[in-house]
Structure formats: C-alpha cells, structure tokens
Amino acid sequence: DVVLTQTPPTLSATIGQSVSISCRSSQSLLHSNGNTYLHWLLQRPGQSPQLLIYSVSRLESGVPNRFSGSGSGTDFTLKISGVEAEDLGVYYCVQGTHAPRTFGGGTKLELK
Amino acid sequence: EVQLVESGGGLVQPGRSLKLSCAASGFTFSNYYMAWVRQAPTKGLEWVASITNSGGSTYYRDSVKGRFTISRDNAKSTLYLQMDSLRSEDTATYYCTNDRYWGQGVMVTVSS
Numbered sequence: 001d002v003v004l005t006q007t008p009p010t011l012s013a014t015i016g017q018s019v020s021i022s023c024r025s026s027q028s029l030l031h032s033n034g035n036t037y038l039h040w041l042l043q044r045p046g047q048s049p050q051l052l053i054y055s056v057s058r059l060e061s062g063v064p065n066r067f068s069g070s071g072s073g074t075d076f077t078l079k080i081s082g083v084e085a086e087d088l089g090v091y092y093c094v095q096g097t098h099a100p101r102t103f104g105g106g107t108k109l110e111l112k
Numbered sequence: 113e114v115q116l117v118e119s120g121g122g123l124v125q126p127g128r129s130l131k132l133s134c135a136a137s138g139f140t141f142s143n144y145y146m147a148w149v150r151q152a153p154t155k156g157l158e159w160v161a162s163i164t165n166s167g168g169s170t171y172y173r174d175s176v177k178g179r180f181t182i183s184r185d186n187a188k189s190t191l192y193l194q195m196d197s198l199r200s201e202d203t204a205t206y207y208c209t210n211d212r213y214w215g216q217g218v219m220v221t222v223s224s
Contacts, residue, residue, distance in 0.1 A: 039211065041157075048207055048214045049157065060212070092157055096211065100173055101147070101159040 002027050004093050006104035012112040013083045021107045023093035025074040030097070037096035040069055040078045043106075044089040052091075053078065083109070114138035116208050116215035123221045124198055134191040134208030134215055141189035142166075147211070148182060148193045150204035150220075160206070161193065175201075198222045 003026040013019050029038050036056050041049040051060045053069040056076060066081045080087055088111060093104040120132040132148070147162035161172045161182040170182050181194040191208050198220075205217040 043157075048217050049209075050214065051212050054211070090156075094157070099171060101162070103157040103159070106156045 001100055002029075002095055002098045002102050004095060004102055004104035006091075006093060006107050008107060009105065010108045010110065012110055014112050015083060015085060017083050018079065018081045019083060019109070020080075021078045021091055021093075021109075023071075023076045023078070023104050025076070025095060027098060028073045029076075029095050030073060035097075036072065038069075038071070038076050039094050039096070040067075041092045041094060042087070042089050043092065044086075047089075049092065080109075085111070114213045116210075116213055118206065118208055118215045118218035121206065121218035121220045123223065125224050126199060126222055128198055129194070129196045130198060130220060131195065132193040132206055132208075132218060132220070134193075136189045136191065136208075139213070141184075142186040144210040146182075146184060146191045147209055148191075149207045149209055150202075151207070151217075152201075152204045155204075158204075163191070195220070 005024045007022045011019055029036050038056050040053040042052050043049040052063050052067050057069045068079045070077050088109055090106045090108050092106050115137045117135045124130050144165055148160040150158050150160050163170045163182045163184055167184050179197045183192045200222050203222050205219050207217045208215045
C-alpha cells in the first residue's frame, strides 16, 4: 500500500500567519492516465472531513483562495496564506492513484 | 444541497452483524463511485470499501475482506455496508463519501 507521510504532525500558528503542510508518498502518484490523484481534506473538531483541494492544486468550490496546493510525483504541499480561526482542525492528504486509497496521518493546526 | 445521511450504527457484540445505510440527495448518485471510510476514536481516517457507480465492481481493505459487503441501490440513491463477524477493532465512526462530499458519520461500537 502507498504510505503518505505528513509533516509536521502538529502546527501552531497565529491568526494571519502563513503555514505549509507537507505530504510525501512512498510511490509516485502520477497515474498512467496523466492525472495525479492527491487531495487535501480538513476535519474541523467534531465535524466530518471536507474536501479542500483535489488533484494536487484544484480548489474545491466554496473553499477560500487562501488555500493552495502544489507538488508532483511524491512530494506535495498544502499552503494556507493567512490562517483564520475557522481553519483550525486536522488536515489530511489522501491519494486515489493506487489501490487501496490511503490517507496521511494528519496534521493538527492549532492556535499559538 | 448535497446530503449524505448515514444510519444503522450502534452497539453490537463481537461476532454479530450490522448494516449501515447512506441516503444520498442533491446530486446524481448513479454517476459517482462511492466509498466507506472509518475513523477509530482519536485516530485518523481509514478507507474501508468502495464501489463503482454501476455497482459492478467492489473493493475492500484486507482486514474486512470476507466480512464486509458494500452495495448500492441507484434507484433509491442509497449506499450500504453489511458488516458481519464484527470485531472490537471495527469500532469507529463510519463515513460514506464520494471523495467530494462526506456524510456526518455513524458510530459503530463493537463490545461485549
């Protein structure tokens, strides 16, 4: 199975600070069809996950543009340009290129 | 408005069965692959099973193969997860998702 390693496991930030989360894959996530199925989710406390970014860098409808994704192959990054209070929670990367679908261990974003 | 509403969870003894349902609305259910993802208490996300939009193909994580069955009824816009021979390690909140949308989750507790 593909292993997704997220760093850091915990991130402390102040409101307005820009932060980045890394997701590294044990295998390339480039599919034979040319797409890369690496997505980012946010799970706020007590809530179900929500999709933020899909296919590396595509912003889901309704998600603020302070969120951005980048990367290729095995290295991917989620950036938040100016953290807001509503951004607190656990971020997960997830891959759908290789079966079975696997998730990163999560990065908890908390207020400093 | 898109909604995925899970039901059927609860407390069950080891070795017994439970069937989860997920009622979908607000999108064309029959066009989407669907999956069940679970989250043990205080843990991360774990893919359990998925099914193609027609229901013709199903996939399972190794630890549930032979015990869980995913199915769907496109006429009713409903996803199911039949869980047999339940174990304590199956205790988790179960989410139905099509990657883009997530339900609110349903809790399954396996304990004597």
